[in-house]
Amino acid sequence: MLIDWFTVIAQVINFLILVWLLKRFLYRPILDAIDAREKRIALALADADAKKTEAEQERDAFQHKNEAFDQQRAALLSQATDEAKTERLWLLDAARQESDSLRAKRQEALIIEQQNLSETLTRRAREEVFAIARKALADLAGATLEERMADVFLRRLRELDDAAMAGLKSAFAASSSPLLVRTAFTLPPPQRAAIETALKETLGGEMQVQFETAPDLVSGIEISTDGHKLAWSIADYLASLGNGVDALLKAQPKAETKTGQNANEHGA
Amino acid sequence: MHLSPDEIIYWQHGFFKLNATIAYTWGLMVVLALGSKLVTRKLSTGLQRSRWQNLLEIIVTGINQQIAEVGLRRPQKYLGFLGSLFLFVAMASLFTIVPGYEPPTGSLSTTAALAICVFVAVPLFGIEDQGLGGYLGDYLKPTVIMLPFNIISELSRTLALAVRLFGNMMSGTMILAILLTITPFIFPIAMSALGLLTGMVQAYIFSILATVYIAAATHARKPEPRLDD
Numbered sequence: 001m002l003i004d005w006f007t008v009i010a011q012v013i014n015f016l017i018l019v020w021l022l023k024r025f026l027y028r029p030i031l032d033a034i035d036a037r038e039k040r041i042a043l044a045l046a047d048a049d050a051k052k053t054e055a056e057q058e059r060d061a062f063q064h065k066n067e068a069f070d071q072q073r074a075a076l077l078s079q080a081t082d083e084a085k086t087e088r089l090w091l092l093d094a095a096r097q098e099s100d101s102l103r104a105k106r107q108e109a110l111i112i113e114q115q116n117l118s119e120t121l122t123r124r125a126r127e128e129v130f131a132i133a134r135k136a137l138a139d140l141a142g143a144t145l146e147e148r149m150a151d152v153f154l155r156r157l158r159e160l161d162d163a164a165m166a167g168l169k170s171a172f173a174a175s176s177s178p179l180l181v182r183t184a185f186t187l188p189p190p191q192r193a194a195i196e197t198a199l200k201e202t203l204g205g206e207m208q209v210q211f212e213t214a215p216d217l218v219s220g221i222e223i224s225t226d227g228h229k230l231a232w233s234i235a236d237y238l239a240s241l242g243n244g245v246d247a248l249l250k251a252q253p254k255a256e257t258k259t260g261q262n263a264n265e266h267g268a
Numbered sequence: 269m270h271l272s273p274d275e276i277i278y279w280q281h282g283f284f285k286l287n288a289t290i291a292y293t294w295g296l297m298v299v300l301a302l303g304s305k306l307v308t309r310k311l312s313t314g315l316q317r318s319r320w321q322n323l324l325e326i327i328v329t330g331i332n333q334q335i336a337e338v339g340l341r342r343p344q345k346y347l348g349f350l351g352s353l354f355l356f357v358a359m360a361s362l363f364t365i366v367p368g369y370e371p372p373t374g375s376l377s378t379t380a381a382l383a384i385c386v387f388v389a390v391p392l393f394g395i396e397d398q399g400l401g402g403y404l405g406d407y408l409k410p411t412v413i414m415l416p417f418n419i420i421s422e423l424s425r426t427l428a429l430a431v432r433l434f435g436n437m438m439s440g441t442m443i444l445a446i447l448l449t450i451t452p453f454i455f456p457i458a459m460s461a462l463g464l465l466t467g468m469v470q471a472y473i474f475s476i477l478a479t480v481y482i483a484a485a486t487h488a489r490k491p492e493p494r495l496d497d
Contacts, residue, residue: 002271002272002274002376002377002434003376003377003380004274004287004375004377005377006283006284006285007274007287007289007290007375007377007378007381008377008378008380008381008384009381010290010381011289011290011293011372011377011378011381011382012381012384012385014290014293014294014297014381015352015356015381015382015385016385017297018296018297018300018301018352018356019348019349019352021297021300021301021304022300022301022304022348022351022352022355023348023352025301025304025305025308026300026304026308026324026328026351027328027344027347027348027351029308029311030308030311030321030324030325030328031328031332031344031347032311033308033311033312033313033321033325034325034328034329036313037313037314037315040313040314
């Protein structure tokens with residue numbers, strides 16, 4: 001018989017003891033250790049997940065902040081740039097205006113100076129010219145010249161046209177005061193008589209004629225009554241010449257300033 | 269020359285006796301229990317652990333996984349019984365490399381004892397899981413006519429368990445003994461290696477069959493296959 005029943009019973013008991021022993025010393029500690037390790041790993045993983053989430057949140061927050069900061073900086077930069085541009089334009093404008101006004105002032109000053117200078121020059125020149133002319137004519141003037149002048153005056157008186165003559169006549173007729181004849185030098189008596197006769201012939205009627213000497217006429221003759229005057233003198237000529245020269249000189253600086261301004265604009 | 273280690277008797281007093289089967293079983297029990305105790309004395313729950321702890325963890329989780337794969341819902345509950353079956357049978361055949369050793373599983377008494385344990389454990393686990401009525405009702409399925417056949421199948425599979433393991437283990441020892449008389453060199457070593465393989469396969473078959481019987485008795489369902497397996 002291959003089966004020994006005592007051994008069978010003993011082996012059953014042995015096996016049950018073995019089961020208990022292995023449960024006690026092998027399975028339970030090993031499974032406990034594995035469970036503990038799994039728990040630790042799960043905890044570590046959960047912790048890592050939590051940290052990761054936190055880190056992601058922090059990263060997102062940081063990125064948001066960064067973006068906001070960038071935007072703010074860009075906005076500030078663009079604002080500053082705009083302001084600087086505006087300021088620059090304004091400053092340039094102001095500088096241009098200032099320079100324009102300065103240039104205008106300077107030109108004005110230049111023109112005034114030029115005008116003053118030219119005026120002084122022309123005045124001096126004119127004065128000199130007139131002084132020379134007056135001196136020359138005064139030197140030349142004399143009794144003979146006066147005679148010639150009286151002759152010229154008489155001829156002119158006769159040659160007056162009708163309208164002028166009528167005006168003269170009425171003016172002299174209306175006046176009650178004596179007719180005044182002024183000359184630069186004292187006329188000799190024959191000349192005086194000739195003039196008196198000529199006047200009487202021309203104007204008609206009786207009248208008193210009074211002769212007077214006036215050196216400021218330079219050379220010439222002048223008859224006058226209340227408000228009317230008939231004259232021929234070198235002083236008149238000189239005065240009209242002086243007026244003409246003055247008008248010419250005043251016209252000239254204007255033209256010069258115009259060309260000057262053009263040149264300045266090209267220069268700027 | 270003897271068929272079974274039962275025949276080597278060291279001490280006897282009437283019905284009680286101490287034969288090689290019992291002695292070597294005690295030896296195996298001491299080795300298993302002491303080894304486990306030594307390794308699990310200082311277990312580490314951290315990521316760093318000793319290689320012996322690693323080995324034991326691999327064995328325990330491996331058995332656990334096997335039980336789960338068969339379809340038992342709570343494998344840790346059956347781990348003590350089924351794991352001990354496997355470890356005992358595997359260790360018994362593994363120690364055949366030690367000269368003079370007689371595997372206790374080479375005795376029909378031992379394999380019968382283990383088969384009886386399974387024979388008793390299956391209904392116990394079944395009743396615990398679905399109650400006495402539920403368990404006994406299974407014998408009447410699909411019809412009452414099937415009752416005797418179910419009972420015969422229960423008995424025969426227990427007998428088959430015992431004889432299969434005994435036959436395989438005994439044959440390994442017998443072949444080795446016979447070959448040693450014919451060709452004393454080299455060839456017995458190859459046969460010994462083959463015997464080791466056979467022993468491991470038998471340990472696996474024995475414990476997996478026990479698992480299947482328990483699973484059938486507890487109406488366990490195969491778990492849904494996971495995608496990452």
